[in-house]
Amino acid sequence: MSRVTARRRVVRLDGTGDGAAARRGGEEHLAAEEPLELRIGGQPFTVTMRTPGDDFDLVAGHLVAEGVLGAPADVVRMKFCSADNGCSSTAYTDGEASLAFADGDPLNIVDVTLAPGVELPEERLRRSSYISSACGVCGKTSIDAVRATVRWPVEDDxxxxxxxxxxxxxxxMRAAQKVFAKTGGLHAAALFDAEGELLCLREDVGRHNAVDKVLGWALRADRLPLRGHVLAVSGRASFELVQKAVAGGIPVLAAVSAPSSLAVTLAADSGVTLVGFLRGRTANVYSGAERVIA
Incomplete structure (x- = not known):
């Protein structure tokens, strides 16, 4: 059974007719949400809630956004682990992950072995120290932290x-969202070339996870930096999503909803073209409008 969706019984209420609302039973497909623990060299690094699938992309992309990884050679191995049965001895692909453990054993831990010389950022530079919209470390401090981990500046793209x-x-993007079509409950991130050809699409319950999965796909395919590309996201453009675009060397970020003020500040400061409210045949360009041909 797919771990990307789950079926649950529901009671449907229909008040469109005359009189009292009608009640009937049924089943719905829901987007799955499970924790994923990332370990580096066997040591816990972070935990995120995600939709299972493309987990190696998610882990790789998260470490790209952290400033840890920049090329496939930076990773020796990624492997799935079980809290009960230890780690697999083989670097399984996502599609082969079900072979690593017995049925029903959750694959919610990925352990990464970094290549010699690849080091973790200092604690003060870790993304977890400034991604929360409720954090007390915002504004200039956040932007300075992003600057400190930039590998591929985009100003000259x-x-x-x-x-x-x-x-x-x-x-x-919507046409390629297969799981969203079933559940209506997933965010999407899609990578396009400058002519609008779709190269990669990933879905997840978290906007940040969907973008990490795209970055991880690019790293594993040895396509970083993503110069000349456009990243489209299905929700709003937060500071965190702009930071991830910067980490991947992506010059254009387009969102169907609104950006935050700090997202616009970071985009302008980093040379990213930020497009928001991309709906129908209208859009707002908040920074880098020179890249958009009317």
Whole structure:
């Protein structure tokens, strides 16, 4: 059974007719949500709530956004672990993960072995110290922390994207969201080239996880930095998503909803073209408008 969705019984209420609301039973597909623990060299590093699937991409992308990884050679091995049965001896792919353990044994731990010379950032630079919208370390301190981990500045990326290409991205992204079509409960992140060709799409209950999965796919395919590309996201553009675009060397970030003020500040400071409210044939360009051809 797929771990990406789960079926649950529901009571449907229908008040569209005359009189009292009708009640009937049924089943719904829900987006799965489970914890994933990331370990580095056997030591706990972080835990995130995610939709299972593309877990190696998620882990790799998270470490790209942390400033830890920049190329496939930075990773010796990624392996699934079980809290009860230890770690597999083989670096299984996501598709082969079910073979690593007996049926029913959750694969919610990934252990990463880094290549010699690849080091973790200092505690003060870790993304966990400034990603929360409720944190007390915001504004200039947050932006300085992003600057300190940038591998591939995007200010000099002279890619041009037409408005017509931007207008087409949400529909192309939605058409590829297979799990969203079932559940209606997932965010999406999609990577496009400058002509609007879809290269990679990932879904997750968390916006940040979906973007991490795209970054991880790019790392594992040896495509970083993502110069000349456009990252589209299905929700709002937060500071964290702009930070991830910067970490991947992505010059254009387009969101179907609103950006936050700090997201706009970081985008302008980092040279990212930030597009928001991308709906139908309208959009707002908050920074880097010189890359958009009307």
């Amino acid at each position: 002279d890619v041009k994207v037409s408005a017509e290409t931007l207008f087409a991205l949400p529909d192309r």
